[in-house]
Amino acid sequence: MIIPFEDGETLSRLFHLNSEPWANIEAYREAQDYEVEYREMNGAGTSVPLPAPAGSRLLELLSARDSCREYDLRSMSLETLSTILKCAYGITRTSQMPKVGGGYFRTVPSAGGLFPLEVFFLAREVEGLTEGIHHYNLLDHSLELLREGRWFAELDQAMISAPFILNANLIFFLSAVFKRTQKKYGPRGYRYILLEAGHLAQNLCLAAAEQELGSLCMGGYRDSRLNRFLGFDGIHEAVVYSVAVGYGVR
Ligand SMILES: Cc1cc2nc3c(=O)[nH]c(=O)nc-3n(C[C@H](O)[C@H](O)[C@H](O)COP(=O)(O)O)c2cc1C
Numbered sequence: 001m002i003i004p005f006e007d008g009e010t011l012s013r014l015f016h017l018n019s020e021p022w023a024n025i026e027a028y029r030e031a032q033d034y035e036v037e038y039r040e041m042n043g044a045g046t047s048v049p050l051p052a053p054a055g056s057r058l059l060e061l062l063s064a065r066d067s068c069r070e071y072d073l074r075s076m077s078l079e080t081l082s083t084i085l086k087c088a089y090g091i092t093r094t095s096q097m098p099k100v101g102g103g104y105f106r107t108v109p110s111a112g113g114l115f116p117l118e119v120f121f122l123a124r125e126v127e128g129l130t131e132g133i134h135h136y137n138l139l140d141h142s143l144e145l146l147r148e149g150r151w152f153a154e155l156d157q158a159m160i161s162a163p164f165i166l167n168a169n170l171i172f173f174l175s176a177v178f179k180r181t182q183k184k185y186g187p188r189g190y191r192y193i194l195l196e197a198g199h200l201a202q203n204l205c206l207a208a209a210e211q212e213l214g215s216l217c218m219g220g221y222r223d224s225r226l227n228r229f230l231g232f233d234g235i236h237e238a239v240v241y242s243v244a245v246g247y248g249v250r
Helices: 010-017 025-033 056-065 078-089 152-158 179-183 187-210 221-232
Strands: 089-095 104-106 117-123 132-137 142-148 171-179 215-217 237-248
Touching: 010 179, 010 187, 025 152, 056 187, 078 117, 078 132, 078 171, 078 187, 089 142, 117 187, 171 187, 171 221, 179 187, 187 215, 187 237, 221 237
Parallel strands: none
Antiparallel strands: 089 104, 117 132, 117 171, 132 142, 171 237, 215 237
16 A cells, blocks of 8 residues: 555554554563663773762652552642643743744643644542543643543553552543644654653653652553543544553552
8 A cells, every 4th residue: 555645644543553552462471581771882982981960950850750550549739730730731931933832832842833732631539620531721721621420440441550540649641633743744743743742741750750749651551442431533633641640659
């Protein structure tokens, strides 16, 4: 099958739809004794010893982040959630060129200022917030309730890591509206979208660390089930990453 030059989405869509979690049990089994590789360019020239890094609040937060796989369900303030969302994907400044970034820039860089991502999350035990699925409206920094309910049990079917996040307060789902970026960048735009999800997820994790909360980045979910659960068709819009946040058990 030859994909026409002007068709910017079919190739990545084929890949996306064919990259559900890999049911290769053998690869998982072998990975139990995997060796993590490091590169050292021995013999490439003189090595330069570095001085100790300067005191850095950012380094403290980066060091505080780790993958948290056990949570204690306690009440979270709405202010904490607000801070996490603002750090993750909030508006930081207006654009001098209204066409770029839709007039605004955010806490993440975005290829062409096109911002393909949307932030949805499942919330519970957040003061003053209805339990259910919400969307972050970043234009006016508000929350939009999509579906009320305690959906955590439903996630069991969709998230491979569901047992780890049973008691998290928040489970974020980063969705991509592919066309926003691919209308300009075509197949390569798909790469940009995934990179941008990484930026956003790191912001979420560091914002959680700053609030002394734990987080877990999750790529292990069944796309078709999760997309159905959230109401995405999985073709024009789909979940590309998920992050749980809550009070970590240490
Ligand atoms: C793209 C990506 C997907 C991941 N998916 C999962 C997942 O589905 N479940 C899980 O328990 N951890 C997941 N992790 C977490 C990694 O296992 C973890 O980051 C890694 O072991 C390093 O440990 P640290 O996060 O504690 O530094 C994922 C991490 C990344 C970057």
